[in-house]
Amino acid sequence: MNRREKSITANYTKAIVRLVFFSLLWVLLTNGELSSWVIGIVVVPFAAWLNLRLFIPRHHVVSDKKGETKSYYFSLFRLLRLLPYFLMNSLKGGIQTSRLAFRRKSLTTSGLVRYSVNLPQGEVRLWFIHLISLLPGTLSARIEGDELAVHMLEVSSNNVRDITQCEEKIAFLFGLDKDKATWGKSK
Structure with missing residues (x-):
């Protein structure tokens, strides 16, 4: 054969x-x-x-801004390892949203925050953008180039830290370096 x-x-x-x-x-x-x-x-x-x-499993090749090429691929095994993280954040997001909805006085400082995305364009970035909505009090609003506008029910350093952590988890999911290297466009 x-x-x-x-x-x-x-x-x-x-x-x-x-x-x-x-x-x-x-x-x-x-x-x-x-x-x-x-x-x-x-x-x-x-x-x-x-x-x-x-x-x-498809291998993709991307170039970073230094011109180095790296390959990445989606891993179902890594997704299973990250599932508890995303389930917990989804639950925390629902609890926070309901807590804010039932407050008597609106003490929230909601608004849009610009976040510089360090993931390659394409499906990796798409996963990241969609999964931000599972984080407590956050929702992806718009992306222009490498800038992502994220709506937050409460603008706080904790929410920004959660977005950064989510980006690192997505990088892990696709086998990208954890060092937050800025990636260029997919080849």
Whole structure:
């Protein structure tokens, strides 16, 4: 069996494993109801296809401002390691938002903060921008170049520190250096 045939066999195996997984998940979610397969016959293959498209480890190459090239890739294992961090911050964000909503007097100092993003453009930056919304009292508002406008319910150094920490977590997720090197555009 040549290299191309092995690759095709591996891809079919991945697809079958995902189809079986999403079929079992569908059965669990629908309590095994046979009539649910009227929709499941479309949803399950689509979910498996989408999973293959979104979570295929792809290496990307970016250049930093010094001209050095580095590669990075999304790691499902690292995502699982970071899941508790993001779940806790999502919970803290919900609690803080409800606490601020039920205050009698508005003592908040809400506003927009400009944050200089040090992650490469593309999917890495997109992950970062979306995950900021899970942090307590923050929401990505707009990005222009490397400047991200973040709306904060309470403008504080703690919230800015949380954004910096989130950026470091995303860098870890994609296997980028933790040293906060400023990256250029994706190649």
